[in-house]
Amino acid sequence: MNTEQIVLASRPKGIPQLTDFRFEMIELPKIKTGEVLLKPLYFSVDPYMRGRMNDAKSYIHAFQIDKPIIGGALSTVLESKSDLFQPGDIVLGMIPWSENAVVSEKGLEKVDASQQPLSYYLSVLGMTGITAYIGLMHICKPLAGETVVVSGAAGAVGLVAGQIAKIQGCRVVGITGSDDKVKLLVKKFGFDEAINYKTTTYVNKAIATICNDGVDIYFDNVGGRISDEVISNLNVQSRVAVCGYISLYNNTDIELGPRLQPMLVAKNVMMQGFIVGNYKSEFPEAIQHLTQWVKEGKLKFNETIFQGFAQLPTAFLGLFSGENVGKMIVKV
Amino acid sequence: MNTEQIVLASRPKGIPQLTDFRFEMIELPKIKTGEVLLKPLYFSVDPYMRGRMNDAKSYIHAFQIDKPIIGGALSTVLESKSDLFQPGDIVLGMIPWSENAVVSEKGLEKVDASQQPLSYYLSVLGMTGITAYIGLMHICKPLAGETVVVSGAAGAVGLVAGQIAKIQGCRVVGITGSDDKVKLLVKKFGFDEAINYKTTTYVNKAIATICNDGVDIYFDNVGGRISDEVISNLNVQSRVAVCGYISLYNNTDIELGPRLQPMLVAKNVMMQGFIVGNYKSEFPEAIQHLTQWVKEGKLKFNETIFQGFAQLPTAFLGLFSGENVGKMIVKV
Numbered sequence: 001m002n003t004e005q006i007v008l009a010s011r012p013k014g015i016p017q018l019t020d021f022r023f024e025m026i027e028l029p030k031i032k033t034g035e036v037l038l039k040p041l042y043f044s045v046d047p048y049m050r051g052r053m054n055d056a057k058s059y060i061h062a063f064q065i066d067k068p069i070i071g072g073a074l075s076t077v078l079e080s081k082s083d084l085f086q087p088g089d090i091v092l093g094m095i096p097w098s099e100n101a102v103v104s105e106k107g108l109e110k111v112d113a114s115q116q117p118l119s120y121y122l123s124v125l126g127m128t129g130i131t132a133y134i135g136l137m138h139i140c141k142p143l144a145g146e147t148v149v150v151s152g153a154a155g156a157v158g159l160v161a162g163q164i165a166k167i168q169g170c171r172v173v174g175i176t177g178s179d180d181k182v183k184l185l186v187k188k189f190g191f192d193e194a195i196n197y198k199t200t201t202y203v204n205k206a207i208a209t210i211c212n213d214g215v216d217i218y219f220d221n222v223g224g225r226i227s228d229e230v231i232s233n234l235n236v237q238s239r240v241a242v243c244g245y246i247s248l249y250n251n252t253d254i255e256l257g258p259r260l261q262p263m264l265v266a267k268n269v270m271m272q273g274f275i276v277g278n279y280k281s282e283f284p285e286a287i288q289h290l291t292q293w294v295k296e297g298k299l300k301f302n303e304t305i306f307q308g309f310a311q312l313p314t315a316f317l318g319l320f321s322g323e324n325v326g327k328m329i330v331k332v
Numbered sequence: 333m334n335t336e337q338i339v340l341a342s343r344p345k346g347i348p349q350l351t352d353f354r355f356e357m358i359e360l361p362k363i364k365t366g367e368v369l370l371k372p373l374y375f376s377v378d379p380y381m382r383g384r385m386n387d388a389k390s391y392i393h394a395f396q397i398d399k400p401i402i403g404g405a406l407s408t409v410l411e412s413k414s415d416l417f418q419p420g421d422i423v424l425g426m427i428p429w430s431e432n433a434v435v436s437e438k439g440l441e442k443v444d445a446s447q448q449p450l451s452y453y454l455s456v457l458g459m460t461g462i463t464a465y466i467g468l469m470h471i472c473k474p475l476a477g478e479t480v481v482v483s484g485a486a487g488a489v490g491l492v493a494g495q496i497a498k499i500q501g502c503r504v505v506g507i508t509g510s511d512d513k514v515k516l517l518v519k520k521f522g523f524d525e526a527i528n529y530k531t532t533t534y535v536n537k538a539i540a541t542i543c544n545d546g547v548d549i550y551f552d553n554v555g556g557r558i559s560d561e562v563i564s565n566l567n568v569q570s571r572v573a574v575c576g577y578i579s580l581y582n583n584t585d586i587e588l589g590p591r592l593q594p595m596l597v598a599k600n601v602m603m604q605g606f607i608v609g610n611y612k613s614e615f616p617e618a619i620q621h622l623t624q625w626v627k628e629g630k631l632k633f634n635e636t637i638f639q640g641f642a643q644l645p646t647a648f649l650g651l652f653s654g655e656n657v658g659k660m661i662v663k664v
Contacts, residue, residue: 223593237610245593256588261555261577264605271603273596278569 001028005068005098006312012053015250015320020053021069021313031102037079038091038101040309043330044072044122045316046156050249068096069312072122074111075101085110092121099309099332116294123327124160124301125290131276132160132219133286135241136168138279139272140217144169147211149230150191152221154181156327157243159189160290161219163299166190170217173210175203175226177322184325189300197226204229214238222247228258234267242273250320302326333360337400337430338644344385347582347652352385353401353645363434369411370423370433372641375662376404376454377648378488382581400428401644404454406443407433417442424453429644431664448626455659456492456633457622463608464492464551465618467573468500470611471604472549476501479543481562482523484553486513488659489575491521492622493551495631498522502549505542507535507558509654516657521632529558536561546570554579560590566599574605582652634658 002025009022031037049071052063063069077089082105085091093108095101111121123129135157136142148165152158153174162185165172174185174194185194193210200206207215207230214235220227223245231240248255264271293299304324306315309332319328334357341354363369381403384395395401409421414437417423425440427433443453455461467489468474480497484490485506494517497504506517506526517526525542532538539547539562546567552559555577563572580587596603625631636656638647641664651660 220593223591227593242593242596245591245597248591248594254590257591258586259555259577259580259589260592260603261552261559261574261605262580264574264603265577265607267605268607268610269605271592271596273593273599273601275597275600278600 001100002026003028003098003100004309005096007066007068008053008063009065011055011065012050012250014252016050016053016317018313018317022066023310026098028100028102031079031081033081034105035102036077036082036085036091036105036108038075038095038103039078040073040075040095040099040101040332041090042074042119042122043097043312043332044126045312045319045328045330046071046127047244047246047249047319049316050320068098070094070096072127074118074122084108090118092126097312116291119303119305119327119329119331120294120301122329123156123303124294124299125287127276128156128327129160129290130283130286131243132157132164133290134276134279134282135219135243135274136161136164136217137286137289138282139241139274140219140239142168142170142217145171146216147171147173147213147235148217148219149173149175149207149211149215149233150219150221151175151226151230152244152246153185153191153194154322154325155221155246156324158219158221159185159302159326160299161243162191163189164293165217165219166192167293167298171211173207175222175230181322181325184302188302204232207233217241219243220245224248224255224257231260231263231269234263234269236267238267238269240269240271242271246320304328306330308332333432334358335360335430335432336641337428339398339400340385340395341397343387343397344382344582346584348382348385348649350645350649355642358430360432360434363411363413365413366437367434368409368414368417368423368437368440370407370427370435371410372405372407372427372431372433372664373422374406374451374454375429375644375664376458377644377651377660377662378403378459379576379578379581379651381648382652400430402426402428404459406450406454416440422450424458431641448623451635451637451659451661451663452626452633454661455488455635456626456631457619459608460488460659461492461622461631462615462618463575464489464496465622466608466611466614467551467575467606468493468496468549469618470614471573471606472551472571474500474502474549477503478548479503479505479545479567480549480551481505481507481539481543481547481565482551482553483507483558483562484576484578485517485523485526486654486657487553487578488656490551490553491517491634491658492631493575494523495521496625497549497551498524499625499630503543505539507554507562513654513657516634520634536564539565549573551575552577556580556587556589563592563595563601566595566601568599570599570601572601572603574603578652636660638662640664
C-alpha cells in the first residue's frame with residue numbers, strides 16, 4: 001500500500017519555510033503483531049514542534065532530516081494486529097505526518113468519540129487543556145480576586161488558561177496580537193480585558209494601567225519582550241508559569257534580555273518552567289475538571305481547522321504568524 | 333549627650349566609595365516613653381544594604397541622603413523608658429549607624445547572651461542563618477543524594493546554606509573567589525568540592541565536570557554570569573533559590589543576560605526569588621534547627637570582624653571585594 005508522508009527536508013534557520021518540508025510517496029510496511037494500520041482524521045500542530053526541528057538536545061528528541069514529522073493525531077484503526085484495538089476504533093497518539101501509518105500499539109489511547117466533538121481530544125480535553133490546567137492550577141495556585149495575565153491569550157493553551165482563571169474567580173487580562181482577537185477574548189471568552197501588543201506602544205504602561213493592583217499570576221506562552229513588560233508589573237509573592245516562549249522559538253542565537261534575578265528577589269517571585277508530560281499523575285484530575293467545565297458551558301473553546309493533509313506545513317507556519325484562534329488543527 | 337553617627341553623604345554610582353559616607357557629631361534627643369537609649373556592640377554589614385543606597389522603590393525603603401545608615405545590630409540598653417527592656421539588656425534590632433542611639437522599643441528583641449557567642453545572633457542564629465535555612469529547606473526542598481551548588485559560598489549565607497545541604501545528605505559544590513576560600517570550604521566547612529571562579533576559565537565546564545550528574549539545586553547569592561553557567565547545568569525538575577545577586581548590586585544599568593525561559597521550560601525548573609522577611613512563620617523552626625546544629629557541632633561558622641565604629645564603611649565596602657569569610661561584622 002502506497003501513502004504520502006511529509007518529511008523534514010531541512011532544519012529551519014529562523015522562521016520555518018514551506019521548503020523545509022517535503023512530500024513523498026512511500027510504500028507502507030506490512031503490519032506486525034502489536035501494530036495497527038491507522039487512517040489519521042485530525043492532526044494537531046503545535047508550537048513546541050518547532051524545537052524538535054533544531055538539532056539540539058532538549059526534553060524531546062529532535063526530528064531527523066528526511067524522516068517524517070511526528071505529531072499528535074486522532075486516527076481511525078483500519079487494521080489491527082493488536083489485542084488492544086479493533087478496526088473502527090478511534091485512537092489518540094503521536095504518529096507520523098502520513099496519510100496512512102503503521103505504528104505500534106504502544107502510546108495509543110482509545111477515545112470515546114460519542115461524548116464530545118472528536119477534535120476536542122486534541123485540544124481542550126487533550127494536551128492543550130491539560131497543559132493550561134496544570135500550569136494555572138498546580139503551578140500558579142490562583143486565589144479568587146487575584147489578577148492573572150495570560151500572554152498568547154488567544155492561542156490554544158492561553159484561551160483555556162484564561163478561562164480557568166475566570167472560573168477560579170480571578171480578574172483576567174489577555175495579551176494577544178490583533179484587535180479581532182482582543183474582541184473575541186473579551187466578548188466570547190469572558191476575559192476582563194485584553195491588549196493588542198502590536199498596536200500598544202508601551203505594553204508595560206498598558207499593563208500597569210489595566211492591572212492597577214499589580215499582577216499576581218503570569219501565565220507565559222511567549223517569552224521575550226512582552227514577558228519583560230509583564231514581569232515588571234508583578235506583585236510581591238506572585239507566580240509565573242512559563243509554558244512556552246513562542247517569540248524565541250525561531251531565534252538562531254540565544255537572545256539577551258534584562259536579568260530577572262533582581263525582580264525575582266525584590267518581589268519574592270516564583271517562576272516555574274514546565275512540560276506537561278512531567279505531571280502525569282495530575283492528568284486524571286485535570287481531565288475530570290476540564291470535561292465538567294466544558295459540559296457546564298463554563299469553558300468555551302475555539303479551533304482553527306485547516307482542511308486537507310497537504311495543509312499541514314502551512315498550518316504549522318501559521319502558528320508563528322498568529323493565524324489561529326485557539327487550537328490549530330488539520331482535518332485530513 | 334553628643335554622639336557620632338554615619339550618614340549617607342551621596343548615592344553611590346556603581347561601586348560605593350568611602351566618600352559616599354560622612355561621620356558627624358549630633359546631639360541625641362532625650363528619650364521618651366516607649367524608647368530606649370542604646371550602646372551598640374556589634375553591627376551587621378550586609379550586601380542588601382547596597383540596594384537601600386539607591387533612590388529606587390524596592391521591598392525596603394531607600395536610605396535618605398544626610399540621614400544615618402540603618403542596619404542590624406546588637407546593643408546594650410543604657411537607659412529605658414520602655415516596659416519591655418531594662419538597662420543592661422542585650423537587644424537585637426535595626427538601628428542607625430551611631431555610637432549611641434535613641435530608638436523606639438518597637439522592633440527590638442531581647443537576646444539571651446549566655447547561650448552562644450553574642451555575635452551569632454547577627455549571623456548563624458540570626459537573619460543570615462535563617463535566610464540560608466528558608467532558601468534551602470523551604471524553597472529548594474533538598475533530597476539526600478542530590479547535587480547542590482552554592483554561589484557566594486564563603487559568604488555569610490552561602491556558608492550556612494552549603495552546610496545545611498550537607499546535613500541533608502546532599503553533595504555540595506561551592507563557588508567562591510579565592511583559592512584560600514576554596515580550601516576553607518572543603519577542609520573546614522565540609523563542602524565536597526569548590527571552584528575559584530576567578531581562576532577558572534570555563535566555569536560552565538568545571539561545573540559540568542564536577543557535577544557529572546547535573547545540578548539539582550542552585551542556591552544563588554551572586555546572579556550574573558556565574559549563575560548563567562550554573563543554570564546551564566541544571567537537571568530536570570531542579571530548583572533555584574535566588575537569595576541575592578551581589579554581582580549586579582553595583583550596576584548602574586540593567587544588565588542583560590541570556591533569557592532564562594527556554595532553560596526553565598526544557599528542564600522544568602522552579603526558580604524562586606525570596607526575601608526572608610516574607611517567611612516569618614517559618615522562623616521558629618529555622619532557629620530551632622540552626623541552634624541544634626550549632627550545639628551538635630554539625631554547623632560551623634565564621635565571622636570576619638572589623639574592630640571599631642569608624643570601620644563600618646570600610647567593612648561594608650569589603651563585602652563587594654570579597655574580604656569576608658562568613659559574616660561581616662563590626663565590633664564597636
